[in-house]
Amino acid sequence: LEESRDSDVEDLVEGLHEADTADLLEILGRDERYRLMEVIGAGFDPEILPYLDETIREEIVEWLGPKGIAKLVQELDSDDAVELVQDLDEDLRMHILAALPQAYRRVIEESLSYPEDSAGRLMQREIVAVPSVWTIGETIDYMRVSDNLPDDFYDIFVVDPRHHPVGFIPASRVMRARRHVRLDEVMDDDMRIIPLELDQEDVAHMFRQYGLISAPVVEASGRLVGVITVDDVVDVIDEEAGDDLMKMGGVSEPDLYEDVTDTTKARFTWLGVNLLTAVLASIVISLFDATIEKVVALAVLMPIVASMGGNAGTQTLTVAVRSLAMKDLSEANAARFVGKELIIGIINGFLFAILTGVVTWLWFDQAALALVIGAAMVINMVVAGLCGTLIPLGLEKFEIDPAVASSVFLTTVTDVIGFFAFLGLAAIFLL
Template sequence: MTELDESRAKPQTDDVDEDIYAENGSIRSDFLAMVGAAIADRDLLFLRQNVASLHESELGDLLESILPDQRLALVKLLGNDFDLTALTEVDEAIRLEIVDQMPNEQIAAAIGELDSDDAVYILEDLDQEDREEILAQLPFTERVRLRRALDYPESSAGRRMQTEFVAVPPFWTVGQTIDYMRDEEDLPESFTQIFVIDPTFKLLGIVDLDRILRTKRQVKIETIMRETNYPIPADMDQEEAAQLFEQYDLLSAAVVDENGRLVGILTIDDVVDVIQEEAEEDIMRLGGVGDEELSDTIPETSRSRVPWLLVNLLTALLAASVISLFEATIEQIVALAVLMPIVAGMGGNAGSQTMTVTVRALATRNLDIYNAWRVVRREAGVGLLNGIIFGILIGIAAGLWFQDVNIGGIIAAAMLINMMAAALAGIMIPLLLDKVGADPAVASAVFVTTVTDVTGFFSFLGLATWWFAIS
């Protein structure tokens, strides 16, 4: 995901100016300069032609690349030509900054134009008061729909769903259905399936559009509809819903309430965002970072990172207290102080390798009770093998460095012990955390490092103390 310098797909048009991105994936600087100038000159013609016409995600990228003052000025200048959907593509901080400055009337007018899922995405971050004021200005049905979606818990399928869909009764023919779609003005902007429902909105089945197109006009919908094996309860967590999409290669899925009534649809493009977010979350948690965004301020960022560092400080103090048990030995043989971080550090690295594999395997459900035991044995084997390899390497290096066979032997043994401890901690700790319902991505690293630090210092200094005492 990091090769930024490859060329992007160029839109195939004669007008080369249409691609606003430079080779490295960021917005072209000459385009940014032109937009900046147009904002300063209040050049509405340029802005309408070249900015309002951008795809929502391009407009989002543009908003993220210009200065805060320019952002607000741009939104004001574009007025009703500003596509609010672009706000679903920017950092939360930038979204709030823009929305806070827009009059509620303008937001209400713009919200009315959006798909319900985008509208909910923007409304859910607003404070209660503003949200109510905006909702109050919407037409009744719209308001009811949005309120219903907002009533579902955060990160649920109900929050992410779109309430616009095409639904027909089972006794219609293909011909009737096609005629209905030709005549009806108020269809969703785009769709790939239609839903079959009974008069109470209970979901009966789904028909993909290609199935309709392949079927003769006189055929009844109920004969070509397929059962919906995976209706998604509105209160299901979005992450779980995403897993269903992935497993069954769904393009869209029906969202139903507790009575099996169709309340909305979830589409793959929203799910792609969820999958990205969830992978993101795991990466951030493994790195000891919370829910931070690039636009957070220094105090916000500091605050979000302090808890993790505090926990680490405590484990570091624990490791230090292990060292202090052996102060007398270190005083006699200072070489031990020089070498001890190597044993602890290598254990930490080996442990984090095993932990990374384990946490990912748990997250992608590749690791379960059926293969856990096999994987534990494999990791123990890898720990033993790598422990022998690096024990020999560091034993020779340390022995030569300090011209002392004893030190070489002691560090080799300690390395082997700590690599084994690292392997076992790296797999058992995430498994146990998962078993007790904790998130292995968040907490594993602390525990694994504690084990490898403590074992590393204790085995090395302990072995040395014992060996030099008896020899």
């Protein structure tokens, strides 16, 4: 591809949707990427930027330089511009802001003043708001002449004299209504209003819960200041869902495109925590080294107990973390959930106690050893069921993200209890 003539490449890129050009830039190696940027040159479409992965975007932004970026930023909608600028480092951000026209710069700066991951950052400032006393005809005429509106929009917001939103009308309904009808006769006043400071996770939940397409954002006084549309929320939903998966796997989000050094560092921290918990489990084992020396079968079998507990706990934990994220699990049904997982732990504990007991008996021909591993299995799987529910619920209560911290706690507990129960029972009954 990269060996062909520049003009061919140029033609190819021109035919692509911005999202596809973004993908192309991401998939290439660094050198090829610079090469492609040179070919595209001044024809670079600013709409490509919002589609790029953060790490790659930074690279491209650096390549373009502050002047070049500032020119491109102006062509973006305010929400895309804010998203782009907020991730840049202090210095570069200042340079870009300084190069923007006064009015546009104020809008961006105001958006940046809202907390990260809040509705204020997510919203678009270009809104279609009309007074409730207008008729459909007046509204349409206004929209035909006004050139300060977004290109396309889904809902028209109806405001009272204080600029508080009182209802909305889907564009399709405006189009179909008669000209003389007053807006407040056809508007829908069952509307979900989003406060500026609402966390983007809660915004996503509202959109999902009520199947919204767009929703008005208001400041503390109730004044309409912006609008959030469902396409921005799709990104948030993706991000949050991916976040939970990544956190539970012990990785930070923008991992794929990060360079080796950054990725290694991020992974190292998590593995370091894991090393500590593994050493803790080893200390428990070392308490029973005399027992293991006499019955070496214990060393052979002990990983089974720990591993089954860990996996049973992870199952429960996964359901808890996902249900908490989707707000399906709350204090109202927490007790029922814990109870259910406890019963499952008991049932599966006994079933696997029998299975492992039989395997152990056949393998080592020692009935006592089979009983010990069975008992340890029941204990560990019940503990796993309890901890798999109580740890995430507890962390959520203290407002710690259960997706990050739960699995370390959980496997530490199931390892320690697993080894302790199995080796402890063995020390009592086998010696």
